[in-house]
Each structure stands twice: as structure tokens, then as C-alpha cells.
Amino acid sequence: MKILKYGIGLVAAASLMTSCGNAGKDKSGADGALNKNNAEKVYVAPGEHDDYYAFISGGYSGNLLVYGLPSGRMFKEIPVFSQFPTNGYGYSEETTPMLNTSFGFIPWGDSHHPDISQTEGVLDGRWVFINENNTPRIARIDLETFETAEIIEVPNSAGNHSSSFVTENTEYVVAGTRFSVPVPQRDMSIKDYKGEFKGALTFIGVDQETGGMDIDFQLLMPGFNYDLSHPGRGKSHGWFFFTTYNTEEANSLLEVNASQNDKDFIAAVNWKVIEEYVKNGGGTMMPSEYAHNVYDHHTHTATSTMKKEVRTINPTEVPGAVYFLPTPKSPHGCDVSPDGEYIVGNGKLSTDLTVHSFTKMEEAIKNKKFDGEAYGIPILNFDDIHAGSVEKAGLGPLHTEFDDKGNAYTTFFISSEVVKWKLGTWEVVDRKPTYYSVGHLTIPGGNSRQPSGEYMFAMNKITKDRYLPVGPELEHSAQLYDISGEKMELILDFPTHGEPHYAAAIKADVIKDNSRQIYELDENTHKHAVKSENETRVERNGNEVHIYMSTIRSHFSPDNIEGIKVGDKVYFHVTNLEQDFDVPHGFAMIGQKTSELLIMPGQTRTSVWYPEKVGVWPFYCTDFCSALHQEMQGYIRVSPADSDIELSWSLGED
Amino acid sequence: MKLASTIMIIGSALLFGLFLFPLWHVELQAPQYPTGLGMHIHIDGIVGYTKHDINNIDGLNHYIGMKTLPTKDEMWEFTVFPIVVGGMAALGVIIGFFGFFKNSAYKWFMGWFVLMTVLGILGMIDFNAWMTDYGTNLDPNAILKMTDDAGNPLSYKPPLLGSKDILNFTADSFPSLGGVLLGIGMALTFISFFVGKKFNASKS
Known part of the structure; x- marks a missing residue:
């Protein structure tokens, strides 16, 4: 009974503090009168379950966190790329092979972008994929056991950042390199970067029965930085879009030298064409070394196999495989609307968002209207493919997600806000501050044909004073917004673990009944x-x-x-x-x-x-x-x- | 008399339901078992609600020194009950058929009912005796030795019918579909006697 009394005391204290906070300063981002209403929106009564699972990247913890929405409660930390003394992952004999790489055993990783498997463009909740940035790897997490089932290393890659996004039937999980490197690796002068370094875009095939991953092919692109990517869907299914920066191909002081070109590119890759080319024996098998680690839930043991070669593709040898879409100012996020028509380039050094039209792009390709080429890859004319721009929307756009009503939501790192705008008219509908300097945002079903229109949450890079002070090192903060109305409403603020980059969220009903209770x-x-x-x-x-x-x-x-x-x-x-x-x-x-x-x-x-x-x-x-x-x-x-x-x-x- | 015979046949045939459905169930609920642990008691053995319920009940009961739940081979009842129930059901159906040819067979309906009631009561006494042994004949080296207010060893006997709180568990003991069918069947055989009696009275 004592515990119960203290519990009630705590709740009372918490609500007192909340109301004091609101009276003192305007950091709630919400109307005072609506507070009670907002509390009810995120209140999940003891013993009740949340409506959504959110799989939030653990960033430099190397792990994946499982949260509930709308409560913002953390349920589990799934060890993926890092040793986890909590349960012995990466320490026990059975699990150490999971962390094997071509560099040997690596105890740590930097996890970034989780993405949930799909069928016909809809999240099916079979697996979550997540990339490791530092020692390039892709992991698959089984959503029956909520454990890491497989990790594959990505050769010829460095800074595995434009990853790990899935195509709409999970045909591929795609991994792009942020840092171009000599391919194959060799001893050479860094100054000879230009034209010599390559950027590998890796298409990893997924077995639809087992989820097993295997590299199908690697596209060796010019030595730009491939920052983020997303698949086409619906009408643009079969394409994959990658933002690039550093098309200057600078190898030092990139913050200046990679920011000189007025426009960089979004690389549009027609993977269906390449798939066909590969089926007909195209590509070159290149000697390589990369680890493939698989965990078996019957032997309860992981095995690590070292693969010895990878199929590489020279994009200039496959007609119609790759085009460059000029996009202003070092675009970061590369996001595709639910219907597959719009490709949004979030030019991080600009105040505008550039949106390309897939229909226009196809038309321009059909008419062979090119504006030159780069390393033999045709560049399309900006005006021919440009659908529109959201002008002066904010400072430092990074990422865009979509709802189910034709709206898009873009994060602005520098001006620390989320801006809601309309697809097609490009007008800004609403803006709400985030606390502080938001990176990614997530709408459940974000990377799919059917995003939800209920919630959006912003994952921030800076926390400062959001929670009780705990010294110089802080966890990051996230804010949950109700997006069911015309205006966004901030309804919850919750801490995350590590540095969450992206998160993938899904209706709880899709997966909760599949969750295992024991191993037989x-x-x-x-x-x-x-x-x-x-x-x-x-x-x-x-x-x-x-x-x-x-x-x-x-x-x-x-x-x-x-x-x-x-x-x-x-x-x-x-x-x-x-x-x-x-x-x-x-x-x-x-x-x-x-x-x-x-x-x-x-x-x-x-x-x-x-x-x-x-x-x-x-x-x-x-x-x-x-x-x-x-x-x-x-x-x-x-x-x-x-x-x-x-x-x-x-x-x-x- | 055709009506009485039909009721008698249906009533006794409902006993065959015990070969398809459990007679009884005992369910245990505790804070740590929000969805409950449970066992279906069939006439030929005990089956857990889920694959591991029996083991998990045994695992919990070892703390207080209870024996493990009996397997089919460990209790003669699980061999004899199916024979008795099957025999009585078959006998009831045969007697019922006699009713089509012989109007006075309704008296045998009552005879069957009385015999089945006696067997049923014996069965319940036997079941209760087993439960008493199960709940009170405890391992003297049990980890937890609990006593009641009077200082006597606590009985962990589940109720024959109804609910009972035992330590952190609530035990529910109720008939299952097979048991319900048995009850309805016996009631029907009882009714068939009076239907037959009324038919004979109206004839004479």
C-alpha cells in the first residue's frame, strides 16, 4: 500500500510541476487551455497497451529501441551492432559471431535508419532492417523474437548512411555509401580522389520466406557522397532515389569545399533494369571480403561466414539504369510521396525544398532531354523535372514525411521546427517548434503507400533544458505531435537513447500477436x-x-x-x-x-x-x-x- | 412413447460428448499469471490449457510440496471412467430403443437414471478424495510450510465446484462442455421417464 501511496504522490507532484512549468515559460508549445486534453491523448492507462510500436534507432549505442506510441514508454533495447552486457549479446559464445566482420570482431556500431518490411507498399511487420554506419553493415531484426537475426557486411562502402530502406515488396534492402573510397581498396594518394574514388550503392536481396539477405549487386557510382535514399512506390516502384552532396569531389575541408556547387544531384536508379541486366549475366564479380552472420532460433547459435566476392555494376554499361536529377544545395533527406509521384530533396543549406515530379522525369527520359552528363551518367534538365518548391519554409531542411491527407512534414534543423505543407500547391500550412534542432521525424508508415494521419514525432539532436539536469552528457529528446487536425499539436515530450536517427513505426495490431513468449x-x-x-x-x-x-x-x-x-x-x-x-x-x-x-x-x-x-x-x-x-x-x-x-x-x- | 424414447436416446447419447469435450476445468489466476493457468479434466486424463500449463502448475506446486498432476497411467480412473461412461451411454441408447417396442420400458429409463446418478456420485466422491489427497498430502520437506489461523497445515485442495482463494492464487473449478452435456443428458433421461409415464397413463 505504501508504494501505491507514493505512486499517487509522485503523479500529483508531476502534474504540479507540469502546470508550474507551463505558467512559468512558454515551452510547452501548446495552448494552456488544451493541456488536459493533450494529457488524455497520450495517457495509456496502467495495463493498457499503446496503439503503435515505434522502433527508434539507438544511434551510437549500436542498438534499436522499442517504444510505444502515444505514451512514449520504452519497452526494450534490442542489441544489434554492439555488445550488450545486460543479456550477454556479443559476449556469449552463441552471439559473438554476430559481431564478426572482415576487420574481425567489432564490439560497437553506429545504428541509423530502421525500416520495416513491406508487402505491396504496406508495412507487414515481418522484420525491421537497420544500418550500421561506421563498419558498413545491415541487420535484420525478427519481429517474432524481437532479436537480431542476421547481419551482413557491405563491402566497398564507408559510412553506410543512405541505408537501410526497403522496396515496396521487400525485394531489396538498399545500402548506399556516404564516403566514397577507392574500389577496390588500395594504397594511393588521397589527393587523387577525383575520378578515382567510387560510391557503392548496394542492393541486398531478401528471401521472402526466411528474410535471409544476400547482396545481389553493387552499383559503382561516381565518387560523390550518397547521403540518404528512398524507394519509389506505386507508379515509381522499380526506382530508387539517392541524394548526393560533395559532387565537387572534395577530399578535405568538406564543410567549405563540398558546398560550392549550386546544385548537387538526386541519383535516380532504375533497379528493375539492372536486375534484368544481372539476370542476363551482367556485371563483374569482384574479389571482396565481407561477413555474413546468421542467428538460428533453433540452435540458438549464430554462425559467421566470410563471403569472397561481390557482383559490381558499372552504371554506364547499363542503358537507362541511372539518371541525375539536379537538386539545390547539398540535399540531405530524399523522400518519396505515398503515391510515388513526388521526390523531395531537402537542400540542407537552403531555405527551400525542391520537389521533383516522377511523371515529368519519365517524360524527360523518354524524350532524351538531357543537360549534359557526369561520368557518363545523363543529367536531366532541372526545369523539365521540377514539380515545385516550398519557398522560404525554414532554415536547414533535413527530412520529410507524409500523412494520409496529401500533406508533407519537413524538419528544419537550424530553425528547429517542423513545417507542414501541401503537396501540389507547395504552400506552408503550419509550423511548430521542436526542442531543439530536429533531425529526423517519423510518421507511422512513413516509408510506405499508407502513412497514418494520427501522430508524428520529431527526434532532436539537442536537449539542453528539456528534462531535469543530469550533467553535461544528455540523452536526446523527442516530441510527439497530434497531426489529425489542420494544425499540429505538441502532446508529449520524451527522452530517447543514444542518438536516434530515424525511427519506423507501425500499428501494434500488425505484430503484437506474433510476439513469442518462450522458446520451445x-x-x-x-x-x-x-x-x-x-x-x-x-x-x-x-x-x-x-x-x-x-x-x-x-x-x-x-x-x-x-x-x-x-x-x-x-x-x-x-x-x-x-x-x-x-x-x-x-x-x-x-x-x-x-x-x-x-x-x-x-x-x-x-x-x-x-x-x-x-x-x-x-x-x-x-x-x-x-x-x-x-x-x-x-x-x-x-x-x-x-x-x-x-x-x-x-x-x-x- | 416414441417421444419418451427419443428423449432417452438423445439424453444418454449426450454422454458420448465426454469423449470429445472435457468434463471439468480448474483454472488458477494470480497477479503473475494475468491470463491464468488451467487444466481441462477429461474422463481419460488431464490436459493443460496450453502445452506447458501442467508443467508450470507442477512447478509452482513444488514450493508447497504438492505432488505432480497425475498422468493417464498414474490414475486407474482415467482407464475405468471411459469404460463406465461409454458403457452407460450405450446402455441408455439401447434401453431407449426398447421404448419404441415396449411401452413399459420407461421404468428402465428411471432405472438407468438412478444407476447413473449413483455412479456419478461415486465418481464425485472419488474425485473429491483425490483432490483432498492432492491438496493436503504434502511433502514434509516442502519449501513453504503454510499454516492456517489454527496452526494446522494449510490445505491446497481446489474447490469441487466454485472459486476459492489459495495463497496468491484464485482457483476456479467449474464444469466444462462435456460436463454440461452430461448434466443435460441426465436431465433428459429423467424427463423421458415422466414423458413415458404420462404416455402410459393416458393410454390406460
């Missing part, structure tokens, strides 16, 4: 699994010791082990025999130079321990599993290396 023990094919306590044992093979251990409320089997010696390499293969929802067990060994294991019901996890000190050393369960959790412990006797103590193990013997 009888489907566990891990090679060191035990299916019952009768199978638990300890085996020695030279100085390698394998402990086949089980957990069930509330004991380990075995829990007394003797005969381990200094200098041994000890494997704990721990199987959680539970088959009940939300009964994980943990495993931690004193002095072990790795993380704990958190083992889900029916799962097997392995941890390696090098005993270095003679003595009797305890291990215990780290997850408060039951009323007798504190009793869930065991001892290992470690004897000197030359000891002749026999290996023995037991449970419940005196």
Missing part, C-alpha cells in the same frame, strides 16, 4: 543443450572443461562442482528448462572476464571462464526468478594445476 525446449537443437536435469554433467577434454548445466526455479544443476584446475578453460553451457513466459534465469561467475548470461526459457547460452585462483568460488542467478532466487547459487572448487582431484558434480547431495 523440444525445438532446441543447440549442440550443448540439456533437455532435463538427468542430462546435466561435466566433461573434461584435456584442459577444456564443459559444464552442461540447467536452470529451473530455483536451482542450477549441478550446483557443486569439484575437480576444476587453474589453467583450465571452462565452458558453462546453461540451458533454461523453464517453459513459462517471462521466467529467464541469469548466470554470473565471480571474477569472470565477460558479461553475465541472461537465458530465456528453452534457450541455451554458453560462457567461457578461465579459473586463475585456487579456492571455492560461487556462481549465482542474476535475474530475480522466484521467491527462492536468493537461494539459486552454486560453488566451484578450483584446485592447483597439478592437483589430482577427480572431476565430480552434484545437486542436493550432502
Whole structure:
């Protein structure tokens, strides 16, 4: 009861603070009179579920966060590209292969743009894809287990930024390089960049049954910076659009030298043409090295395979494959309207947004009306393809999303606001401040034919005073807006984790019933699994010791082990025999130079321990599993290396 | 008399429903089990609501020293009950058919009903005895040894019918579709006697 009372006290205090804040300064961005109404809009009563899942990039945490909308509550952090001591991802023997690359084991990544799989242009909730920027990789997260199922490295790429967006039937997940590099890599002078460096745009095929990824082809483009991308849809399905900057091909002081051209390009890639070319044997297999890591939910184990070649395509050898659309001022976001007609270039150094027309683009291509070429790639005439511009909309446009009523919403980093404008008339309808300096924004179904018209949230780069101060290093802030009316309304402010770049959101109903509760023990094919306590044992093979251990409320089997010696390499293969929802067990060994294991019901996890000190050393369960959790412990006797103590193990013997 | 016989046949045939649907169910609810754990009691064995419910109930019950739920082989009832129920259902149908040829068969309807009621009561006594043993014959080394206000060991016996709070659990025990069909069937056989009796009275 005490807790309940405190809880009510806290709620009361929180509402007091909110009202004080609103009276004091105008940072709520909402009308005072509407506050109660807004609180109701985001209130999800205890025990109730949110309407939407939001998969928010964890940025330099390397992970993916699962949030609920409209409450802004965080439900889970899914480890993807970084070691995660919370559950042992990237530490346990089963999961370390997930972080293998052609550079070896990499413990960290910079995750950026999640995108949900689609069927016929509609989010189907099978998988979420997300890119890693630093050591170029694409990951696939399974939405039955909400775990990373696969990671593929992208060769010939550096700064994997214009990624990981899917085509409207998830035919491809696409990864573009932000930094052009020598392809293949070689020792050369940086000053010889121009004309020598290449920008790889990678089309990764997706198996519709398993979700398995495999690089179909890599388009080796001129050495520009490929910043962001989006697929065509509907009438423009079959095309993919990439913004470029640094068409100057500068290799130093880019902030000045890459900002000289009045216009850069949006590269329009007709992937259907290239697909056909590849089917007919086109392209060149280039020796390369990249890791392909796959996690199996039956063996509960990841395997890493090193691939040795990749199919590269020279765009000039495929007629009709690539065109350049001149777009002002180093465009950042490249966004396509739900009907596939408009391609928005967010010229980040300008006050205007440039919108191209797909119909006009097709027409210009048909009439072969070109305005020169760059590295053999035809450049279309700006006036021929230009649909319109949203003029003087704000400062520093970055990204645009769309609603279901023909409106677009663009973030402006420098003027720190979201601007709502109308497709076709290009007039500004509304603007609302963000707190502060917004990067991406997300509307559920944003990259699809069917965006939702309920909510939009802005993910900011600067937090400053939004929350209680916590020293110099802050989490970022996000704001949720109700966009169901003519004017946007700020209804919630919530912190995010890492630096969220993009986020992908989807109606909860599409996926929530697919979420798994346990792993079936009888489907566990891990090679060191035990299916019952009768199978638990300890085996020695030279100085390698394998402990086949089980957990069930509330004991380990075995829990007394003797005969381990200094200098041994000890494997704990721990199987959680539970088959009940939300009964994980943990495993931690004193002095072990790795993380704990958190083992889900029916799962097997392995941890390696090098005993270095003679003595009797305890291990215990780290997850408060039951009323007798504190009793869930065991001892290992470690004897000197030359000891002749026999290996023995037991449970419940005196 | 045709009507009485038809009612008798339908009534006793409804007992065959016990081969398709469970007789009874016991459901356990607790804060940690918001959707509940439960078991369907069939005449030939106990089946969990989901694949793992029986194991999970056993897992929880080990704290208080209860035995694991019996498998089909561990209880003679699960072999005998199907024979008794099947036999009685078949017998009822046969007696019902006799009614088409012999007007006085309605008396046998009552005879069947009385026999089935006695068997039913015996079955309930047996079931209750098992539940008493299950809920009170506890492992002396149990992890949790709970006592009631009078200091006696707490009984974990689920109710025969109705709801009961046991520690953090609420146990609900109610008939399932098979049990309901059994009840309706027996009521019909009872009615068939009076329909038959009325028919014979109107004839004489």
C-alpha cells in the first residue's frame, strides 16, 4: 500500500510541476487551455497497451529501441551492432559471431535508419532492417523474437548512411555509401580522389520466406557522397532515389569545399533494369571480403561466414539504369510521396525544398532531354523535372514525411521546427517548434503507400533544458505531435537513447500477436543443450572443461562442482528448462572476464571462464526468478594445476 | 412413447460428448499469471490449457510440496471412467430403443437414471478424495510450510465446484462442455421417464 501511496504522490507532484512549468515559460508549445486534453491523448492507462510500436534507432549505442506510441514508454533495447552486457549479446559464445566482420570482431556500431518490411507498399511487420554506419553493415531484426537475426557486411562502402530502406515488396534492402573510397581498396594518394574514388550503392536481396539477405549487386557510382535514399512506390516502384552532396569531389575541408556547387544531384536508379541486366549475366564479380552472420532460433547459435566476392555494376554499361536529377544545395533527406509521384530533396543549406515530379522525369527520359552528363551518367534538365518548391519554409531542411491527407512534414534543423505543407500547391500550412534542432521525424508508415494521419514525432539532436539536469552528457529528446487536425499539436515530450536517427513505426495490431513468449525446449537443437536435469554433467577434454548445466526455479544443476584446475578453460553451457513466459534465469561467475548470461526459457547460452585462483568460488542467478532466487547459487572448487582431484558434480547431495 | 424414447436416446447419447469435450476445468489466476493457468479434466486424463500449463502448475506446486498432476497411467480412473461412461451411454441408447417396442420400458429409463446418478456420485466422491489427497498430502520437506489461523497445515485442495482463494492464487473449478452435456443428458433421461409415464397413463 505504501508504494501505491507514493505512486499517487509522485503523479500529483508531476502534474504540479507540469502546470508550474507551463505558467512559468512558454515551452510547452501548446495552448494552456488544451493541456488536459493533450494529457488524455497520450495517457495509456496502467495495463493498457499503446496503439503503435515505434522502433527508434539507438544511434551510437549500436542498438534499436522499442517504444510505444502515444505514451512514449520504452519497452526494450534490442542489441544489434554492439555488445550488450545486460543479456550477454556479443559476449556469449552463441552471439559473438554476430559481431564478426572482415576487420574481425567489432564490439560497437553506429545504428541509423530502421525500416520495416513491406508487402505491396504496406508495412507487414515481418522484420525491421537497420544500418550500421561506421563498419558498413545491415541487420535484420525478427519481429517474432524481437532479436537480431542476421547481419551482413557491405563491402566497398564507408559510412553506410543512405541505408537501410526497403522496396515496396521487400525485394531489396538498399545500402548506399556516404564516403566514397577507392574500389577496390588500395594504397594511393588521397589527393587523387577525383575520378578515382567510387560510391557503392548496394542492393541486398531478401528471401521472402526466411528474410535471409544476400547482396545481389553493387552499383559503382561516381565518387560523390550518397547521403540518404528512398524507394519509389506505386507508379515509381522499380526506382530508387539517392541524394548526393560533395559532387565537387572534395577530399578535405568538406564543410567549405563540398558546398560550392549550386546544385548537387538526386541519383535516380532504375533497379528493375539492372536486375534484368544481372539476370542476363551482367556485371563483374569482384574479389571482396565481407561477413555474413546468421542467428538460428533453433540452435540458438549464430554462425559467421566470410563471403569472397561481390557482383559490381558499372552504371554506364547499363542503358537507362541511372539518371541525375539536379537538386539545390547539398540535399540531405530524399523522400518519396505515398503515391510515388513526388521526390523531395531537402537542400540542407537552403531555405527551400525542391520537389521533383516522377511523371515529368519519365517524360524527360523518354524524350532524351538531357543537360549534359557526369561520368557518363545523363543529367536531366532541372526545369523539365521540377514539380515545385516550398519557398522560404525554414532554415536547414533535413527530412520529410507524409500523412494520409496529401500533406508533407519537413524538419528544419537550424530553425528547429517542423513545417507542414501541401503537396501540389507547395504552400506552408503550419509550423511548430521542436526542442531543439530536429533531425529526423517519423510518421507511422512513413516509408510506405499508407502513412497514418494520427501522430508524428520529431527526434532532436539537442536537449539542453528539456528534462531535469543530469550533467553535461544528455540523452536526446523527442516530441510527439497530434497531426489529425489542420494544425499540429505538441502532446508529449520524451527522452530517447543514444542518438536516434530515424525511427519506423507501425500499428501494434500488425505484430503484437506474433510476439513469442518462450522458446520451445523440444525445438532446441543447440549442440550443448540439456533437455532435463538427468542430462546435466561435466566433461573434461584435456584442459577444456564443459559444464552442461540447467536452470529451473530455483536451482542450477549441478550446483557443486569439484575437480576444476587453474589453467583450465571452462565452458558453462546453461540451458533454461523453464517453459513459462517471462521466467529467464541469469548466470554470473565471480571474477569472470565477460558479461553475465541472461537465458530465456528453452534457450541455451554458453560462457567461457578461465579459473586463475585456487579456492571455492560461487556462481549465482542474476535475474530475480522466484521467491527462492536468493537461494539459486552454486560453488566451484578450483584446485592447483597439478592437483589430482577427480572431476565430480552434484545437486542436493550432502 | 416414441417421444419418451427419443428423449432417452438423445439424453444418454449426450454422454458420448465426454469423449470429445472435457468434463471439468480448474483454472488458477494470480497477479503473475494475468491470463491464468488451467487444466481441462477429461474422463481419460488431464490436459493443460496450453502445452506447458501442467508443467508450470507442477512447478509452482513444488514450493508447497504438492505432488505432480497425475498422468493417464498414474490414475486407474482415467482407464475405468471411459469404460463406465461409454458403457452407460450405450446402455441408455439401447434401453431407449426398447421404448419404441415396449411401452413399459420407461421404468428402465428411471432405472438407468438412478444407476447413473449413483455412479456419478461415486465418481464425485472419488474425485473429491483425490483432490483432498492432492491438496493436503504434502511433502514434509516442502519449501513453504503454510499454516492456517489454527496452526494446522494449510490445505491446497481446489474447490469441487466454485472459486476459492489459495495463497496468491484464485482457483476456479467449474464444469466444462462435456460436463454440461452430461448434466443435460441426465436431465433428459429423467424427463423421458415422466414423458413415458404420462404416455402410459393416458393410454390406460
